[in-house]
Amino acid sequence: xxxxxxxxxxxxxxxxxxxxxxxxxxxxxxxxxxxxxxxxxxxxxxxxxxxxxxxxxxxxxxxxxxxxxxxxxxxxxxxxxxxxxxxxxxxxxxxxxxxxxxxxxxxxxxxxxxxxxxxxxxxxxxxxxxxxxxxxxxxxxxxxxxxxxxxxxxxxxxxxxxxxxxxxxxxxxxxxxxxxxxxxxxxxxxxxxxxxxxxxxxxxxxxxxxxxxxxxxxxxxxxxxxxxxxxxxxxxxxxxxxxxxxxxxxxxxxxxxxxxxxxxxxxxxxxxxxxxxxxxxxxxxxxxxxxxxxxxxxxxxxxxxxxxxxxxxxxxxxxxxxxxxxxxxxxxxxxxxxxxxxxxxxxxxxxxxxxxxxxxxxxxxxxxxxxxxxx
Amino acid sequence: xxxxxxxxxxxxxxxxxxxxxxxxxxxxxxxxxxxxxxxxxxxxxxxxxxxxxxxxxxxxxxxxxxxxxxxxxxxxxxxxxxxxxxxxxxxxxxxxxxxxxxxxxxxxxxxxxxxxxxxxxxxxxxxxxxxxxxxxxxxxxxxxxxxxxxxxxxxxxxxxxxxxxxxxxxxxxxxxxxxxxxxxxxxxxxxxxxxxxxxxxxxxxxxxxxxxxx
Numbered sequence: 001x002x003x004x005x006x007x008x009x010x011x012x013x014x015x016x017x018x019x020x021x022x023x024x025x026x027x028x029x030x031x032x033x034x035x036x037x038x039x040x041x042x043x044x045x046x047x048x049x050x051x052x053x054x055x056x057x058x059x060x061x062x063x064x065x066x067x068x069x070x071x072x073x074x075x076x077x078x079x080x081x082x083x084x085x086x087x088x089x090x091x092x093x094x095x096x097x098x099x100x101x102x103x104x105x106x107x108x109x110x111x112x113x114x115x116x117x118x119x120x121x122x123x124x125x126x127x128x129x130x131x132x133x134x135x136x137x138x139x140x141x142x143x144x145x146x147x148x149x150x151x152x153x154x155x156x157x158x159x160x161x162x163x164x165x166x167x168x169x170x171x172x173x174x175x176x177x178x179x180x181x182x183x184x185x186x187x188x189x190x191x192x193x194x195x196x197x198x199x200x201x202x203x204x205x206x207x208x209x210x211x212x213x214x215x216x217x218x219x220x221x222x223x224x225x226x227x228x229x230x231x232x233x234x235x236x237x238x239x240x241x242x243x244x245x246x247x248x249x250x251x252x253x254x255x256x257x258x259x260x261x262x263x264x265x266x267x268x269x270x271x272x273x274x275x276x277x278x279x280x281x282x283x284x285x286x287x288x289x290x291x292x293x294x295x296x297x298x299x300x301x302x303x304x305x306x307x308x309x310x311x312x313x314x315x316x317x318x319x320x321x322x323x324x325x326x327x328x329x330x331x332x333x334x335x336x337x338x339x340x341x342x343x344x345x346x347x348x349x350x351x352x353x354x355x356x357x358x359x360x361x362x363x364x365x366x367x368x369x370x371x372x373x374x375x
Numbered sequence: 376x377x378x379x380x381x382x383x384x385x386x387x388x389x390x391x392x393x394x395x396x397x398x399x400x401x402x403x404x405x406x407x408x409x410x411x412x413x414x415x416x417x418x419x420x421x422x423x424x425x426x427x428x429x430x431x432x433x434x435x436x437x438x439x440x441x442x443x444x445x446x447x448x449x450x451x452x453x454x455x456x457x458x459x460x461x462x463x464x465x466x467x468x469x470x471x472x473x474x475x476x477x478x479x480x481x482x483x484x485x486x487x488x489x490x491x492x493x494x495x496x497x498x499x500x501x502x503x504x505x506x507x508x509x510x511x512x513x514x515x516x517x518x519x520x521x522x523x524x525x526x527x528x529x530x531x532x533x534x535x536x537x538x539x540x541x542x543x544x545x546x547x548x549x550x551x552x553x554x555x556x557x558x559x560x561x562x563x564x565x566x567x568x569x570x571x572x573x574x575x576x577x578x579x580x581x582x583x584x585x586x587x588x589x
Contacts, residue, residue: 115440115444116480118444119444119480119504120480120504120505122444122448122451123451123480123482123503123504123505124503126448126451126452126454126455126486127482127486127501127503129455130454130455130458130486130501133455133458133459133462134458134462134493136459136462137458137459137462137463138462140463141463
């Protein structure tokens, strides 16, 4: 049978309209011509390029003689497109005289499967995200309930503990001389325990308040240096008991900044008393203040045991305990740093710690300068 | 114009959706949420209207299936912006299971229906696209819902819907079932007459009215 001569029409179709890749390569694998579809996909500058500049296998190379030997099998190869994203095509390489013809097609059946798999994966992901959001909303509600309970319980427990504290105080003061020594010791233990319980309840109330979004800040301009001096003095008697020296030096004039004075006092007191709590006898606690372009940074350094890196992250979370022990048997509620962190963040500041085991720790927090303070 | 969604806003949104500009869509929806748009308006007059139009453009070969999938994926992503509001609604103790049938890959309509139940205080369990009947029956057994919703987008999957309805009726003869979805534009809305306790609801608007009626 005589074959129809459709060569010219076929060539025109291949070069102009066909939605397949069609390239002509010289024997060395250099691209000497390509159809419109290829040019649109890869960019017009592909003529003269070597094959690996445009087409690669999945290992990032391309072996033309190898591909020619497998000319009865389709090869899955990646094409560098002008968008920068590679696109995968099934290639067929044919020797035609001196030159090599390369045809690249899409396998639509396989694409359909891929499309369905992709769709399923996307659907699954979006359903998981829905479930996650739903669980999250439930957790938020549960957390609110927990805070309500915490607040209520702490509030209702505070009164009876206050009574225990007041009466044990009264008995120790008024009846101290008629009590047996042993009984006076028991009373002192009752008093000390109820004092600790009261501070724990106060911290719990603080946490409940802060977590339920009721961190009411009463912002007014205040002098941070004066607050620090005041707090150092207040903590001096605690330090004296352990022969610890608290050093605070500041010669620079610093601007007043907006803050809730009582809450920042709470932060300073927590950091300074903590430093004393975890410092060995006879060491030094150093408080510093620094001004930078946007904020003031206060740091409190101690010569304590230092905090292992693995424990530093959870330090600011409620009820977190570390392996670090206080040096004078002082107790802690495990809530102080969590409260302090919320207060600092509420002011738009940051809090953190640098520490080295065996060398000590430096806790620091920042407070933003009010806009007029910026240099 | 429907509430906050003017024709202009709708057009900008649709263009962004069709060109795959997810960021633009997120910005627009966040803007509407900040202006306290009702979630009902957002779902019906933006998400549903745009996706119906995307579906129509695809049916008439004006956009490729890839564009349709991209628009769907973007919309699914936008729903997550609304979830914190939807799931915060007070719950009334009623439970609904919503599912797509086997071989149905379009799940957006079903998911929006499930969200409407949540918004109205129900607990909704959404089984995604292409759910085998056995899995659906197992969940019905586990959750013992007050209602089952079945969503169908492609008319060719009508047989799957009938098969699953027969199975559900066999195991849970009393359970109220809602059916709906874009597939019914091509016919089959008489399905409610063939099975007891099955109701056909053509749109999300009808679904909202149905839920509110209690």
